[in-house]
Amino acid sequence: MIRAMVHQVREVLIYLFLAVFYKATGTVKPYWRPGSNLSPDNDRAYCLSWRLGVETNNVRAWRTVPSECKEYIENYMTRGQYYHDLNFITNQISSYADEIALSNDGMDAWILDIDDTCISNIIYYRGKRYGCDPYDPLGFKSWAMKGECPAVPFMLGLFDRLVQSGFKVILLTGRDEETLGQATTDNLLSQGFIGYERIIFRTTAYKGQKAVTFKSEIRKQLVEEGYRIWGNVGDQWSDLQGEFTGNRTFKLPNPMYFVP
Amino acid sequence: MIRAMVHQVREVLIYLFLAVFYKATGTVKPYWRPGSNLSPDNDRAYCLSWRLGVETNNVRAWRTVPSECKEYIENYMTRGQYYHDLNFITNQISSYADEIALSNDGMDAWILDIDDTCISNIIYYRGKRYGCDPYDPLGFKSWAMKGECPAVPFMLGLFDRLVQSGFKVILLTGRDEETLGQATTDNLLSQGFIGYERIIFRTTAYKGQKAVTFKSEIRKQLVEEGYRIWGNVGDQWSDLQGEFTGNRTFKLPNPMYFVP
Structure with a gap:
């Protein structure tokens, strides 16, 4: 904790220095300020850019x-912003769901x-340096077999709301049925x-x-059965792209791994 | 500037208090820490979530x-992170472009x-509180007529590189030809x-x-002419969705306005 304190205080001091420097030399650009090379935050800026790139599918x-x-993603996942992002996005999803006029035929579907x-694998990924270690199929399998994933924040609330609104919620996962079906x-x-x-x-x-x-x-089979897919929510772009993606898709944040 | 200093110092002090508080009460969650309600950063956390939501098309x-x-977006656009994000994404685009084996028929196209x-409208949007003011078609038109948009950072470099690599770069814009063609x-x-x-x-x-x-x-017409659209770069999802989107699309950041 002392290290974090020192880091933060140092950050402030460097910002102050930079502010005075820019003021004194008049090198502030009229619209954007390019050279953050002087900043101690280069790693953080890079990691922010990397995360944006991942989340936008760039x-x-x-x-x-x-x-x-590693440290940036750990902070993102565990110190509040991931939680904030989930709160924000689930509110968006709820607002969209609330606007839908459901029919009485029981075919209004929602895919999660x-x-x-x-459910979250964050505990497992903590042991994999939040995704800095490469994918470990056996390790992941034995974690998933335990059945100890906690609910993703806000998602149980959204799930309940969708079910109670009358949507047929369909859970669709790449997990292998034979080995992980029961545990899941x-x-x-x-x-x-x-x-x-x-x-x-x-x-x-x-x-x-x-x-x-x-x-x-x-999803094609579901549509052929007569389901109308109103919403489709996933943490991977591969959940949300392809065919029959649904009337609207929502990308949840996940900067820890990529599923092709 | 003094206000920003005081704000930053206050932030650090509150963080320190929170850190000691969490340590003392042992309320740190094992994986994520929900309640950032105590934090003075709620606006910033909200705005980060909002920007992520916009950039992911949620x-x-x-x-x-x-x-x-307003302040958050102003800082994002003018104090380095937007610049960092553009640097990062244009590097990604260049890497992708470098891997493409171009043919000799002159039909390898790239859409921007x-x-x-x-070119950037940031100077104009500064006067529109970075997008907090509603869209003003007349105001925008008279800005665009001036022809004073600066190049978006790193994009001229990318443009030159694409042209020199042999791509046929096609600029595609929603700007009206009659009124804005010459100025643009x-x-x-x-x-x-x-x-x-x-x-x-x-x-x-x-x-x-x-x-x-x-x-x-x-884009359909271009494909019918025989062009192969390898890349498609835009700051709006409406540039990148629909049909004939191209082999790969890249979303540049823009948290200031939305084009339907």
């Missing part, structure tokens, strides 16, 4: 969080991804996700397919 | 920047939007955007159409 197929961003959309169902139940219409895992038929292909195919 | 059809975010993609062409020239293949304005035939419809139609 940065794709990345394997690990840049190691210089599971990992880091309904139990995990969702223990976290209070009760009342969904259907939970769809990846079965052998879809093994090895990209998420965007598998999920598009499942 | 927040749509918004008319103005929330007024509590103009406003806040090639002059503005681009004065800023150094030289060597593009074509510049396509909105003509009378497309007046009143949504940007996504108009731009999709133009």
Whole structure:
């Protein structure tokens, strides 16, 4: 904590110096100030840019969080902003859902991804340096088998609201049915996700397919069954792109890993 | 400036208090720390969430920047992070462009939007409280007529690189040809955007159409002419969605206004 204090105080002092410097030399640009090279915050600025790039789908197929961003991502995930972002986005989703006039045929559907959309892997990823370590399929599997993922903040509230509004909530996940089906169902139940219409895992038929292909195919089948997909919420762009994406998609933040 | 100093020092003191408080009461959560309600940074956290929502296309059809975010957006746009984000994303775009093997038929195309993609309206939006004031069509038109938009940082470098690599760079804008055509062409020239293949304005035939419809139609025509659209760069999601969007799209940051 002392280190963080010293860091913050130092930051303020350097800002003060910079402010006086810019004032004195008159090098403040009329609109933007390019050279932040003097700033001690270069890592933070870089990591902010990297995270924006990831969340906007500008940065794709990345394997690990840049190691210089470990502390930044840890802070983002655990010190409030991730929580704020989830609060904000779930409010947006609720407002959109509230505007929809549901029919009486029971075919108004809503799709939610599971990992880091309904339930969180943040505890696991803490042990993987918040995504700085490469993907570890066996490690992740044994974590998921435990069924100890906590609910993603605000998502249980959104889930309940959607169910109570009359949406048929369909959970769609790339998790393998055979090995993780039971543990996942139990995990969702223990976290209070009760009342969904259907939970769809990846079965052998879809093994090895990209998420965007598998999920598009499942959504196609749902639409063919007669479902109207009003909303589609996921933490990965591969949840939200492809075909039959739904009337509106919502990207939840996740700067820890990328699913192709 | 004194006010900013006092604010920063106060922030540090409150952080210190919070840190000691959390440590003493042991209320630090094992993974994320919800209640930032005590924090003086609530506005900033909210504005960060709002900006993320805008950039990820979760927040749509918004008319103005929330007024509590005026200072935040001003800081974002003028104090370095916007500049950092542009540096980061243009590097990403260059890396992608470098991997493309161009053919010899001269049909490898790249699409760039103009406003806040090639040339910047930040000086104008400073007078509109960085987007807190509602859209003012006449005001914007008279600004654009002046032809005084500076180049968006790093975008002239990217433009030159694309042209020199052999891409046919096509500028595609919702600006009205009749009223703004000459001023825009002059503005681009004065800023150094030289060597593009074509510049396509909105003509009378497309007046009143949504940007996504108009731009999709133009891209369709280009593809029918035989162009392969490798990249498509814009600051609005309406530049990047619809049909014939291109092999890869890149969203530049713009938290100041929304074009439907």
